[in-house]
Amino acid sequence: MQIILETKDVVKRYNGLLALDNVSLRIPEGCIFGLIGPNGAGKTTLINAIISMTKIDSGEIMVFGQSLDTADREFKAKLGVVPQEIALYDDLSVYQNLDFFGRLYGLRGIKLKENIKEALEFVDLWERRNDSPKRFSGGMKRRLNIACALVHRPELVIMDEPTVGIDPQSRNHILASIRRLNENGTTIVYTSHYMDEVEQLCADIAILDHGRVIARGTKEQLADMVAVEEKLVMRLSGTSYTLLDCVKGVQGVKAAKLESNRLTVVSRIRINNINKIIDCVLDAGAIIEGINMERLTLGDVFLTLTGRSLRD
Amino acid sequence: MKLLTIIYYSALRNLKDRRMLLIMLIMPIILIAILGMALDSMFAPRQIEKSSVAYLNADIGPSSNQLTSYLASEQVRTFINVTPVTCFEAGQAALDSGSAEAFIYVPPDFSQNLMRTEGARIHLHTSLQTPLIKGFLSNYVDAQNSALVVTTMGAPLGFTYHDYFDEAAISLEGKAPRAIDYYSIQTLLQVMLMGGWYGISSVKDDGDMNTHVRLHTAPISPWTHLLGKVLANVVVLCLQSSVVVIFSKYVYGANWSGNALLIVSTLLVFSILTISIGFLMGGLFKESNKAFGALWCLMLFFSIIAGALGNTDMGKLARLSPNYYAKTALFGTIYGGSPDAIHSSILVLSLVTLTVFTAALALGRRITA
Structure with a gap:
């Protein structure tokens, strides 16, 4: 798959503080790439460097196969940016905002009108096109913020925490829109504080901390990096304490406990001993009413790798 | 075409700013009427001495x-x-x-x-x-x-x-302006200085609204962006000045006769100057309010030394004010003053404007880049 965005050993310092420390990433075309990290990890610095708002001290950034140092201005036409802060003209209507930004990308006439309609329908704001964004809720402004970045149909969209501070309904709407956008072939670089969003959306994730990429992979790969055990929880009826001895004897099981009707078994990972544990339960005459394999969430992985939660 | 887009939308945004419309249109129209009537006696013809x-x-x-x-x-x-x-x-x-x-x-x-x-x-x-x-x-x-x-x-x-x-100056005796004539010009120039706010807004707005990120990532040059904003502001300021001129002429009967080309040229150059001052203030001060405060102080200073408090002569101090040159050119044009005085005033005003405009472009380019 073609690489649409690549950073090679990017270094950026602010007054001696290392904001980006040899960041190297390769982002293939057509994916939703998640970039996560706690505050001050360097996410926004990296994004600003990619959109050439910030000059890097060393390294190289390639967008659409062109180095940012030598790329002509026209490469920007293929790039869309959804800034973290809402970036709209409050004194212009919704339509005028899109018309203005569309024209800056050289769109004119019917093409411009079509694109504006498409972008506004995409974020479900077409009916409100003549309204002023002043009257909009935070969620609607966020949606318009996205539409402004999409009006010129970019191939690569960089979204810097596009769902900050909005209600769950608007958030779900935005996430669904992003998925559709990606299905239509747009590559997306997505940063968020919300782990569940990144888990839901991103096939490929990088964790940034102290300006360095400390982990990179799919959600499962990241989990595997830090997981040393897994937890099996069963809801039972007709339990007997004798089953605990059987379960504890299964290969790989590190601990087992039975509390009321709930059996919790902790095993080493990749042992594949579930069948044997189930056999123990059934042999003890218990009935399995529910079974759940608790896997590490991205939040757990993040916490393990960085030693702090995402909002720290 | 992108330049036209920036001019159009920047001008549209300026014209949608009701507070500024109040300052730029309603305030001068009211002020001209009040000062023109209240201070009319100051401008009554005096007995001619031998x-x-x-x-x-x-x-x-x-x-x-x-x-x-x-x-x-x-x-x-x-x-x-x-x-x-x-x-x-x-x-x-x-x-x-x-x-x-x-x-x-x-x-x-x-x-x-x-x-x-x-x-x-x-x-x-x-x-x-x-x-x-x-x-x-x-x-x-x-x-x-x-x-x-x-x-x-x-x-x-x-x-x-x-x-x-030995020297030619504006002739006020014999056909001296009435208060309404004097304050139509004086108030217009004074208010036009407030047009510098458009320059400040142009520098600050995109930062305040975060739209600078979008503009930076759009395929337009910073020069196009900057020039578009300057031109939009000048267009709006000239438009507003024209409204005040037309209103004071046809409603108050203020004297705006004389060489129309010279009047328009003077107002155009003065517009560019005030917008450039605004860009400078916007670049020099981090916060919009401080920039606006500085502009306000500057406007007061320029207006007072140029005789805004009455038809007073502040001597050579007046020459520090751009209003003085615009005023001299306008009064000279309207009341048949010496062409040399008119042309030299416009020349000085143009040179000052060119200097401030260049500085504003350099600073603005750094900000919008």
Whole structure:
């Protein structure tokens, strides 16, 4: 798959503080790439460097196969940016905002009108096109913020925490829109504080901390990096304490406990001993009413790798 | 086309700013009416004081005797004190010492030249505007020429007077502006300085609204962006000035006659200057409020020293204010002032504008880059 965005050993310092420390990433075309990290990890610095708002001290950034140092201005036409802060003209209507930004990308006439309609329908704001964004809720402004970045149909969209501070309904709407956008072939670089969003959306994730990429992979790969055990929880009826001895004897099981009707078994990972544990339960005459394999969430992985939660 | 887009939308945003519309349109219209009526008495014509003139008739012939008699007539003496002097140096000394406002000199060959084709000359030396003296002298010359034409039946003979001005300034005496005329110009210039706010907004707005990220990532050059904003602001300011001019002219009857091209040019240059000052303030101060405060102080200073508190003369201090040059050019154009004074005022204003504009572009380019 073609690489649409690549950073090679990017270094950026602010007054001696290392904001980006040899960041190297390769982002293939057509994916939703998640970039996560706690505050001050360097996410926004990296994004600003990619959109050439910030000059890097060393390294190289390639967008659409062109180095940012030598790329002509026209490469920007293929790039869309959804800034973290809402970036709209409050004194212009919704339509005028899109018309203005569309024209800056050289769109004119019917093409411009079509694109504006498409972008506004995409974020479900077409009916409100003549309204002023002043009257909009935070969620609607966020949606318009996205539409402004999409009006010129970019191939690569960089979204810097596009769902900050909005209600769950608007958030779900935005996430669904992003998925559709990606299905239509747009590559997306997505940063968020919300782990569940990144888990839901991103096939490929990088964790940034102290300006360095400390982990990179799919959600499962990241989990595997830090997981040393897994937890099996069963809801039972007709339990007997004798089953605990059987379960504890299964290969790989590190601990087992039975509390009321709930059996919790902790095993080493990749042992594949579930069948044997189930056999123990059934042999003890218990009935399995529910079974759940608790896997590490991205939040757990993040916490393990960085030693702090995402909002720290 | 992208430049036009920036001009159009920047101008549209400016015109949607109701607070600024209030300041730029409603405020001057009200102020002109209030000041024009309240201070009308300050501009009422004052009693004309007698002018003093030194006079030397060195003509060896008889033709100039009529001028001597004319200057001694009751009609002239009512307005002019004519003091004969014995030599040219004495006349010049009277002029230099200020005891005479003007020195009328009839050269020795006056009568002799009267019969020649080049004509005879009466010399008027003065460093002041002396419309009264010039008026009497012109009347005399016109009358004598008419008489000569009749007696010589069209022969190319006659005489003229020639005046020597050391300095020309705007002539307010005789056809002085009324309060409404004065404050139409003065208030307009004062309010136009507030147009600098558009410049400040242009520098600050995109940062405040975070749209600078979008503009930076759009395929447009920072120069296009900056130039678009400057032009949009100038267009809006000129539009607003035109509304005030038209309103004060047709509703209040303020005098805006004169060379329209010079008036428009002066207002255009002044618009560019005020917008550039705004860009400078926006670049120099981090916060919009501080930039606006600085602009406000500057506006007050410029307006006061240029005579905004009344038709006061602040002397050379006034020359520090761009309003002074715009005012001089406008009053000169409307009230028939010296073309030299008008042109030099516009020239100084243009040079100041060019300097501030260049500085504003350099600073603005750094900010919008």
